[in-house]
Amino acid sequence: MPDMSDDTRKDYRDTVFLPKTDFPMKAGLAEAEPKWLARWQGLDFYKRLRAERKGREKFILHDGPPYANGDMHIGHALNHVLKDMVVRTQTLLGKDAPYVPGWDCHGLPIEWKVEEEYRKKGKNKDEVDPKAFRAECRAYAQNWVNRQREQLKRLGINGDWDNPYLTMDFQAESIIVAELLKVAESGQLYRGAKPVMWSPVEKTALAEAEVEYEDIVSTQVDVAFEITEAPNAPELVGAHAVIWTTTPWTLPVNRALAYGPDLDYVVVETGGKRLLVAEALLAPTLARYGAQPSGAAKPVKGADLAAAVARHPWHHLGGFFAEPRPLLPGDFVTTDTGTGIVHMAPDHGEDDFWLCKANGIEPKFVVGPDGTYQSDWPVVGGNHVYKVNAPDGPVCTALKEVGALLAASADYTHSYPHSWRSKAKVIFRCTPQWFVPMDKPIDPQIPLCKTEADIRSAQGQGRTLRETAMAEIERVRWVPERGANRIGAMVAGRPDWVLSRQRAWGVPITLFVHRQTGEYLVDAEVNARIVAAVKAEGVDAWTGTDPQVFLGDRYKADDYERIGDILDVWFDSGCTHAFVLESGRWPDLRWPADLYLEGSDQHRGWFQSSLLQSCVTRGRAPYDAVVTHGFTLDASGRKMSKSLGNTIDPNKVIGESGGDVLRLWAVNVDWREDHRIGPEIMRGMTDAYRKIRNTFRYLLGALDGFDEAERIAVSEMPELERWVLHRLAELSAELRQCVNDYDFTRYVTALQAFCVHDLSAFYFDVRKDSLYCDAVTSPKRRACRTVMDVLFHALTRWFAPVLVFTAEETWQARFPSEDGSVHLLDWPEIDAAWPDGTLGEKWAAIRAARESVTEAIEPFRREKTIRSSNEAVVRLPEVAGIAAADFAEVSIVSAVEYGGDAAEVTRTEAEKCARCWRHTGDVDPTTELCVRCDEVLA
The missing domain is CATH 3.90.740.10 (Valyl/Leucyl/Isoleucyl-tRNA synthetase, editing domain)
Known part of the structure; x- marks a missing residue:
């Protein structure tokens, strides 16, 4: 625009085609995002997406269940954003990728919280009716399920929130019982007394995953x-x-x-x-x-x-x-x-x-x-x-x-196991418990459960549980690869799996043991009655039903002991693949899962319990790939704890900065390792978000009024536009590889680098003169707007899995629709003619030469000898493949002269065009316009 401080110059501002958009630079995410959530809920978006993807190739990520005993913390947020990235990127690739979230609702963490409330009131849990106590545990868990669900939805996680899986649902409890009975029927269950890690505070056996050292x-x-x-x-x-x-x-x-x-x-x-x-x-x-x-x-x-x-x-x-x-x-x-x-x-x-x-x-x-x-x-x-x-x-x-x-x-200092709930030291205590043996051969004559195909391969016949699990660890894809060594070492050295716990809130070990022989009863009809009762009444059915009802006419209740222990909660969660992927309640799912994704601590926990449970009942792992992430530390690299006062509340971050900024942090950090978060880091994420949003805003403004009649064929485009399309093709291939590698950090940093370096700092900078000042019919301007349209379609889709709210806002700003959504779209198509390696190398050299020109001009700008690069005349060695006039346009200088050994800068003597501000040497003193601008206005 012309310098209006000079009253004698003519005002041509109204003739310049400046970007025009109502898309605000100030995002206001905290206020705007809930409106998009409400819109998606009104569209029943999850079901809509399932309907549109029906019949496509499946991709199943099975959600590992967090405990329902507290607000969403930063680890939950990171974990669910990564899962959402998987599901959304696979959907973007055109697959049908359903996502059913779930919660672990049984076990000591919840029972312990309810007992804490009892202790505050001076009540003794052992004096409360067990059924009433379990009802309180169930209500406690449901309350936190409801709270966590709303918090995760606010983060923009797309899933079947109206129909999540809960391990305390009666159907789930019945399938857990059925899975236990399959283990019993296969002979892979025994009762024995041996030392286990025992918490005297919680008064129960603990699994390795339940202790910290x-x-x-x-x-x-x-x-x-x-x-x-x-x-x-x-x-x-x-x-x-x-x-x-x-x-x-x-x-x-x-x-x-x-x-x-x-x-x-x-x-x-x-x-x-x-x-x-x-x-x-x-x-x-x-x-x-x-x-x-x-x-x-x-x-x-x-x-x-x-x-x-x-x-x-x-x-x-x-x-x-x-x-x-x-x-x-x-x-x-x-x-x-x-x-x-x-x-x-x-x-x-x-x-x-x-x-x-x-x-x-x-x-x-x-x-x-x-x-x-x-x-x-x-x-x-x-x-x-x-x-x-x-x-x-x-x-x-x-x-x-x-x-x-x-x-x-x-005075002897050493490492010692503690309960991670009560923080008290454990002891090794010998008690009668129920175990799954790791080294007993699985009888190949005992039929294991089947799924879509006969998953009991001949290769696994007669192997021990340890051998089967080790073979599966070798088969499964682990990301990062070291995960295979980590879980492999744990499985190779682990003792028999202790299944029993001496608590009240959990799935009962539904076995009858003969009082004389000590053998547990294996009878398909008895087992079927037990499973049916639990499906109808939940876990209370086991102790609330006359044992003779289960035993029927063939056995006498007086001859049998009804086991009063409950199952290790890891067995519960280890069975989720059975009652989520196989039960038919979620028909969009199928077994096995393509992917499990959790923190690296789950090599000891859910990954392993799922592996063992599936291997003993199905002969293989319930997953084909496993991705792990590290732990979130504070900005100084310390573990977060309330006592240190260094925790970051994701709900607070969302309330202040918005869910998209937190999502951007989650995929930007090196999440495969332990990583950090803090106020300064989040300020950096806000700046990064602002740059992305500015790219969207610029594209929306530059594309104002664009229609198909303006589109121009690639063959008719200038080299610069063809180079942008080449870079877009390169970026598409890189992003596809990132999705395949589950490398979302590289995915988002590649996108950010493209927006900042290739577009904002180069392409947009070079083409703004043509975009603002060329005639609307100019082939160069039409080519620029055509490419920007391609960029808009690509970038909104590629960013949609990361910035779920902003991508939707951007898409709707250009293509408003009552029922449309960027999240319904597929991966942008890449024309086979776009990739051009020769063009890529050529323009990499041109950009390098442009940077040398910018560096040469900078001292003159600091001294204010030259206020704008448009005032500079640069003499430099010839840049291969581009004419001096064209390189002047690329470098945004008045003129370029080829010759000499290094870039030499002088101030131009040419007059400045009052419309485009360029010093082109062809300004008419009467109109104060360059020839180009004069023709445009004519």
Whole structure:
């Protein structure tokens, strides 16, 4: 536009074709987005999309269920945006990609919250009718389902929100029961007593996924056990085998000692005792005592300890403690730490349990569910295990009284499992539980359930659950690839799956166990009655129905124990593939899923429980690919916690900045790794959003009044327009690859870079003169507007999965429709004639030369010798493939002269056109117009 500070110049502003649009630069997302949500709801958009995609190729992302016990947090937001990106990009590619959200509604997290409310009111959960308690748990879960659902909808997540799946729906509970019974019918279920991780606070067994490891400081003790028999080394009789442990509370249930048969041991005399320890650990062991040997150490081979027997330091108490403590060979005994001799308490250690069991020694079950010893147990009776562990506690005191305590100090720091709910330390406690074996061959004669095809491949016949799962881990696609190693290591080393929990809120283990034989009943008719009852009445049906009703006429209820445990909630969620993908309630879905997508912690959780449950009942994984994301940290890289006050509330971010800005953050960060969020980061996302919105606004303004009659064929376009189409074809291929790779960070950064660098900073900048000032019939201007129309169609669709509200607003601003939507459109078509590698290389060189011109002009602009690049005349070496006049237009300078060795800049002497502001050297002093503008106005 002309400089109107000069009153003598003519005003041609009304003749310039400036962009025209009502699309606001100020987004006002927080206020505008709910209106778009209301519009989509009015259109019943999810069902509309399903109808339009019917018959297309399917893509099934199965939603992993979050717990229904709190508001949406930033991890929920990131996770659901990524899932929405998957579903929307697959839809954009033309597929039918339904999305059914779901919630995990059973289990300890919800039960614990309800109990907290009880405790606040001074009530005891154990005194409440179990059915009434479960009803409160159900109501609590439903309340949070409703709240989370609205919060996730506000984020723009498109899904079947009116019909989500809930693990507490009666149909879901019945299918979980049916899946359990399939495991039982296949023989892959057993009842056994062995140590499991147990929370004395929650009074239940815990799965590995339910614990977190924190450093603690424990009491470490060295205790002497007098050897009473040693047939292979008689000289050891009277010597003391020394054990070292950080759990003194387990010594009251010691049953044996373990040694390494291949280790070398020594006997040394100190303090009036002969001590047996591993030779490699002698020095650090004596250092703990502050003792010196009184003579030479005498060697003893580990193998010579076979058949040796010791006695408990409290043997004088008689009874249990008077029983002999055999020394048993254990391949797990090492010289990493301790003394090389390990005390065995089969009640409280996995190695202990199996070694003792192999030698006919059974657990004693002395510690109760709340972590207290039975009241009549000597020394520690009635005490909590955590209360007896200190150096001055009853265990160490009693050991000291009999001269068996060699050293005790509360200074040993190590990692230890804690319940992630109560944050309390867990214990290893032997209790009767129900297990799925990892290493028992699955009988190929037992029919597993079928789906669309016979999914029980011959390759899997007769393999163990571990072998089947490991084979599936190798088959499944993991993104990132290291996920295969992570879950593979977990499955390779995991113990049998503990299915039972001792709680109230969950799906019952619907088994009848014969009181005499201990065998659980396998009867298809009984099982069918159980499943039908749960489908009709929910989990209350199991305990609320007379057992004889289930057992029918063939069995007597008095002969059977009805199991009162509930299922591990991971079994619940591990069954979601069965009652969501297979039940028929959501006919748009199918089994197996193409994709599971959750945080990397689910290698230990949902990914694994789903894998194991499906492998034991179907012989394969319920998914073909798994994508994982990292955790969201604060701006300093710290884990978020309420105590630190560093949490970011996504609901607050949405309320202030809008859902689209939060979505843009979710796909911009390197979400495959742990990533960050904070006020400064979100300000950066707001700036990035503003640039994208400005691109849309510019295109809308530049395309004002565009119609098909104005469109021009690609063959008639200038090279610059053909280059833009070439770049668009390149971008399309890159974005398709990003979708295939689930690389949404690269997807959005490629789009942003195209908008900022290729369009705003280059193409729009170069063509604004033609767009504003050329005649409407000008081929160059028509070509520009044709390309901008192509850009508009492509960019609104490509950005639609990311900026769901803004893309819709942009589309409707140009193509208003009562029932139309950008989200109903397919991937933009790319003409085969657009890609042109030669053109791409040529214009990459031209752009590089343009940048050198811009750099050469910049010092003159800073000195205000030249105020606008249009005032510059540049002399530089010839730029291949483009005439000097055309390069002047591309560089937005007055003139270009080829020659010389480097860019040289001078100020033009040519007059400025009062309409286009260009210094072209052909301005008529009478009209103050250049020839081009004069012809346009004529």
